[in-house]
Amino acid sequence: MAEIQSNGGGGDGGKKRAKKQSTKVDMTPLVDLAFLLLTFFVLTSTFSQPKVLRMIFPEKLNEEDLKNMKQPEVKDGITILLTRDNRVFWYRGALNEKTTVLEETDFTKNGLRKILVENNLPLLTQLRDFEKEMNKIDEKDTAKRNAVDAKVKKAQFDSKLVVLLKNDEEATYRNVIDVMDEFMICQIAKYFAVDEGMAPLEKKLIAQKLKS
C-alpha cells in the first residue's frame, strides 16, 4: 500500500467516536494491473509491419522458345556470381576462357556497392541532376514534373550498364536479396537474375578461386 498506517493503537480512553475513514482509494493494485497489461501488450504486439521488395519475373517460356534462347551475354556489363559461404565474385564483360578475370568482393559498403556505383556513375550523375531540377519545380506544376520524369525514364532506358546475377546450388536467398538491395541503392536500371544459373566455365573459375 502506498500509505503507511501510523495511527497507533487505542488512545487514552475518552469518548468513543466513529473512526474517521479516509476517503482515499488505494491506487496501488490498479497501477499493478495497468502495468501488467502494458507489459503484455508491449511484448505481444508486432510493432512494424514488414517491408517488401518487389520482384517481377518474366512469364514462363514454352519449350521452343527455350531452345532458341541463348545464355545472356553482355559486353558493357558486369556479372555477379553468388556461391557458398556468402562469397561473391564478379567479372566484367563477356565470358571468355582466356580474358575473364574473376574477382572476389563482399557485401559491405566498400565491396559490391563501390563496384556498382563506379560502373553506374554516368546514370547516377544524370539522376542527381534531374533530382536537382525536380526540386526547383513547384509542387503543383505537374506538366513540368512529368517532363522530368520522362527524362529520368529515358536515362534509365539508355543506361549502358547491364548487371547479371547468377547463383549456384549453394547460394542462399539472403545473398540474393542483399544483391538486389544493392541494385536498388545504386539505382541500377538494368539487372537480371539469370534463371539458368552459372555456365560451366564460371563454375570452373569459381572452383579455382575457392581452392586458392
Added chain:
Amino acid sequence: MPKVSMPRSTPSLDMTPMVDLAFLLVTFFMLTSSFRAPEPVFVDPPTSTTEDQIPKQVFLVTVDDKGRVFIDLTNPAVKEMVLKDMMRDFKVGMSAEEIKKFAGAGPIGLKMESIPAYLELEVNERTKVEQPGVPYDTLNIKKSQLYHWAYNARLRSHEDFNARKDEAEKRGLPFDNTTYVQFAVKADGKTKYNVLKHVIQVFREAKVKNFQMITGLEAKPND
C-alpha cells in the same frame, strides 16, 4: 544542530497520475498493436532497405530453410473459394464446417489429403504437427498441388476483386483499389536460392509473375 522535525502526517503517495499514464499507454498499445498470427514455422527473412509496405491482401508463400512451402491467404472469402476449387481438383471432400475452419487456420503446409485430419485437431495441438510442406514437383509442375493453389488463387482473387469493385460502383461507394490480393514470398535467409527459384517457377507456370519479397527493415545508407 537543530532537531529535524518529522512531519506528522502519514507519507502517502498519490497514485492517480501514474494510473492515468499507465492506462494511457495500455490504450495506445491495445489500439496500435496487431497480433502476430500463429505460425507453423519460424522463418527469419533477410533485411533490405526498401520502404514499401506489405500489400493489404496477400497470398502468402512461406518457405522455410529446409525448403518446405506453406501457403496462406489473408482474405477468408477468397481462401474458402480457393479451397473449394482445390477440393474439386484433387477430389477431397470436406464439410462446410471444415471449410470455415480452414479459412482461419493460418499457413498450411500439407497436401490436400491430410488437411481434413489436421483441421480436426484443437488449435493448440495443430502447432505440434510437423508439416511436410505443400508438395510441388518441378518436372511435372501442372500436376503439383502448389501449382493448383497458385492458379486457383490467382483466378479467384481476380474474380473477388472485380466483384467487390462492381458492388462498390453499383452502390456508388468509394472503392479501395489497393485491396487486390498480391503474391508475397516470405523465405528464410538461409534457404538455398535454387529452392526458391523452383517454387517461383511453379508460380510462374500459373502465370503469377509479380512477387513481393517480404524482408525486414534495414537502415538506408547515406550517400
